[in-house]
Amino acid sequence: MKALWQIGRERLELRDVPTPAPGAGEVLIRVTASALCGSELGAYRNDRQGNNGGHEAAGVVVELGGTCTRLRVGDRVGVCAVQGCGECGYCRQGRYTYCERRSVVSGMHAEYVASRESACHRLPDDVPWDVGVLLTGDGLGVPYHVAQRLKARAAQGTPVAVFGVGPVGLGNVLVQSHLGAQVVALDVSAYRLDLARRLGATWTVAAPPGAEPEALAAAVREACGSAPEVCLECAGRPATLLGALAAVATGGTVVCIGEQGPAPVSPSDHLIRRDVTLMGSWFYHYSEFPAMLGLYRDGLAVGELMTHHLPFAEAPEGFRQFSAGATGKVVVEYGAED
Numbered sequence: 001m002k003a004l005w006q007i008g009r010e011r012l013e014l015r016d017v018p019t020p021a022p023g024a025g026e027v028l029i030r031v032t033a034s035a036l037c038g039s040e041l042g043a044y045r046n047d048r049q050g051n052n053g054g055h056e057a058a059g060v061v062v063e064l065g066g067t068c069t070r071l072r073v074g075d076r077v078g079v080c081a082v083q084g085c086g087e088c089g090y091c092r093q094g095r096y097t098y099c100e101r102r103s104v105v106s107g108m109h110a111e112y113v114a115s116r117e118s119a120c121h122r123l124p125d126d127v128p129w130d131v132g133v134l135l136t137g138d139g140l141g142v143p144y145h146v147a148q149r150l151k152a153r154a155a156q157g158t159p160v161a162v163f164g165v166g167p168v169g170l171g172n173v174l175v176q177s178h179l180g181a182q183v184v185a186l187d188v189s190a191y192r193l194d195l196a197r198r199l200g201a202t203w204t205v206a207a208p209p210g211a212e213p214e215a216l217a218a219a220v221r222e223a224c225g226s227a228p229e230v231c232l233e234c235a236g237r238p239a240t241l242l243g244a245l246a247a248v249a250t251g252g253t254v255v256c257i258g259e260q261g262p263a264p265v266s267p268s269d270h271l272i273r274r275d276v277t278l279m280g281s282w283f284y285h286y287s288e289f290p291a292m293l294g295l296y297r298d299g300l301a302v303g304e305l306m307t308h309h310l311p312f313a314e315a316p317e318g319f320r321q322f323s324a325g326a327t328g329k330v331v332v333e334y335g336a337e338d
Helices: 038-045 129-136 138-154 167-178 190-198 213-224 238-247 267-274 286-297 312-323
Strands: 002-007 012-016 026-035 049-051 057-064 076-079 112-116 120-122 159-163 182-187 203-206 230-233 253-256 277-280 306-311 329-333
Touching: 002 312, 012 312, 026 076, 026 129, 038 312, 057 112, 057 129, 076 129, 129 138, 129 286, 129 306, 129 329, 138 167, 138 253, 138 286, 159 167, 159 213, 159 238, 167 182, 167 190, 167 230, 182 190, 182 213, 190 203, 203 213, 213 238, 230 238, 238 253, 238 267, 267 277, 306 312, 312 329
Parallel strands: 159 182, 159 230, 182 203, 230 253, 253 277, 306 329
Antiparallel strands: 002 012, 002 049, 026 057, 026 112, 026 329, 057 076, 076 120
C-alpha cells in the first residue's frame, strides 16, 4: 500500500509499505479520507523521519481479525485514535482516554489502517466521509469534549476567548458559538481570523507575533469590552497560556487544550488569589460520539471547518499550506469507492 512518509524538514513522499494485517479484535480499514492535525506539525518541521502521525481517518472495513463480532466487511467507520484496553471500568464506560493501558493509533495518512474493532464508530450513510473524519477525530471531538468539561461555566451569552484558531481553535469557535457563547478569537493569521468570523466569532483580535502575555490579555479584554468568563488556550504556547490567565475574569476558567511543555504558572498569583479554575482537556470520550452526531444533525456546521480537500498524491502540498497557516482543516481524499 501507499503511505505518506516523513523524510525530514518539511519534506514528505508517498512510499510503498506493507499493508497491516488485523490481529485478534482488530479490523482492516480501506481509508477513504484522513485529516491533518496541528499536533503533526512539530514532527513535520524537524528532522524526524518515519511514518506519518495521521490520527483522523474514516473508511470501509475490508477484513476482520479473529474474535471480531460487532462490525462486518463493508461497514463505513471512523476511527477513534485513542484506544482503550477494553477491560477496565473506564473502557466499559466508553472513556478510553482515562484508560491506564490506552494506546494511540497513528499512521492514518495511508491507503489502509488497522484498528481495534471496539474503537471504530459506525458512520451512517447520510454522513459524508469528510464529516465522518471530523466527527470521529480531533476536528469536532476535541471542542465537543471541551464543552462537556465546561458545562455550565460557558452558559448562554458567556464571553469565551479562544487563544489560537488553528483547526482545534476553530472547532472551539464553532461549538461555543453554536451553544450560545459570545466568542472572541485571537491569532496571528488573518486568514484564520476571517474563518473564525464565518464560524461564529463575535470579535477577532490580530495578535502580533511574539506579543507578551499582558498585551494579549489587554487586546482580548478590549475587544469584548470585559474580562471573558472562559479562556481556551489552543495554541500550545506559554505566552498564550499566560495571556489567557491574565485575561480571564476573576472566578473564571482557563482550559489548556494545546499541547505544550512546562509553563511558568504561579498558583498564588494566577489561580488562588483570583479564584480562577485551570483545567486540561484531551481528545474526546468514545461514548460522546452519539451526541456529536446529534449536534451535526441539528445543524452544527462541521463542514465549514474544512477549507481544503486534496487527493492523496497532493498531501505534501496540503501539509505545506497547513503549516503556513493558510488553511482551516485539510482533508486528504483517497479516491476509493464505497
